Amino acid sequence: MITNRQIKKTAWSRVTTHFKAAFLISLVPMIFTVFGVMSDHNSRDMTFSQDVNPTAQTITKAANDMGHFLQDNWFTVIVVGLVSFVVIMSFAALVTAISDFFTESTVSGFIDWHESDRTPESPIKAGLNLLTSTAFKIAFLRAIYTLLWTLLFIIPGIIKSFSYSQAVYLYRDDLRTGRDIQSAKYYISQSQQLMTDYKGQLFMMYLSLIGWYFLNFATFGLANLFTLPYTLAIRAEFYIARRGKQPEKTTIL
Numbered sequence: 001m002i003t004n005r006q007i008k009k010t011a012w013s014r015v016t017t018h019f020k021a022a023f024l025i026s027l028v029p030m031i032f033t034v035f036g037v038m039s040d041h042n043s044r045d046m047t048f049s050q051d052v053n054p055t056a057q058t059i060t061k062a063a064n065d066m067g068h069f070l071q072d073n074w075f076t077v078i079v080v081g082l083v084s085f086v087v088i089m090s091f092a093a094l095v096t097a098i099s100d101f102f103t104e105s106t107v108s109g110f111i112d113w114h115e116s117d118r119t120p121e122s123p124i125k126a127g128l129n130l131l132t133s134t135a136f137k138i139a140f141l142r143a144i145y146t147l148l149w150t151l152l153f154i155i156p157g158i159i160k161s162f163s164y165s166q167a168v169y170l171y172r173d174d175l176r177t178g179r180d181i182q183s184a185k186y187y188i189s190q191s192q193q194l195m196t197d198y199k200g201q202l203f204m205m206y207l208s209l210i211g212w213y214f215l216n217f218a219t220f221g222l223a224n225l226f227t228l229p230y231t232l233a234i235r236a237e238f239y240i241a242r243r244g245k246q247p248e249k250t251t252i253l
Helices: 004-017 019-025 027-049 056-072 074-116 133-152 154-163 167-177 184-194 199-208 210-218 224-243
Strands: none
Touching: 004 019, 004 074, 004 199, 004 224, 019 027, 019 074, 019 224, 027 074, 027 224, 074 133, 074 167, 074 224, 133 154, 133 167, 133 184, 154 199, 167 184, 167 224, 199 210, 199 224, 210 224
16 A cells, blocks of 8 residues: 555646646635635624623523423424434534535545546536436435534544545446446445554544644635645545556447
């Protein structure tokens, strides 16, 4: 297995040598990141701008009213709470899946770039070449699995996210080589097998990039113009290194 240093060196060379193409291929995830930063700042501004100065009497009255309501309507509260929890979890999984859907299509574009050894003629299009229903199903099912594991404890959720991380790329290989397309659950299972004994390496890879994350924070996301293409290229190179030899295309007789 190629080392993290070699993977990062290859990704660095690709992005710095062909920055325009790397930037354009990462354009859609970049837009998601910009909106995320903007919404985060807006929510903080709203939080700090609120002038909340409740009196002790108001707080006591509200607590008493809430206590009576819960006592008299406990069954309704439980049902509504469970339904709300399911809705919130489903929405969180959907948002995560949509973001991953576009992000991993971009990573797939970097994998295509590596395999062809040619700079994409249309980088934006190259980053959108894996927007298929199966890719979204994989992203959505993976998000649900990860959220359920995270509910048990944060650490199992992180470990499982590493285990599931290569599922979309495995599907991409089958799609590119003309092999039969399997179920989303199958690719997630295959990803777990592929990542056996390599989750620690991927964790160390992400940990080694912590300086770039701090730079993004310090520049209010401006550094993402470079760091996002770089990190996505790293994800592509990690998969290529873990997969090994490029799969051959199926010959149709």
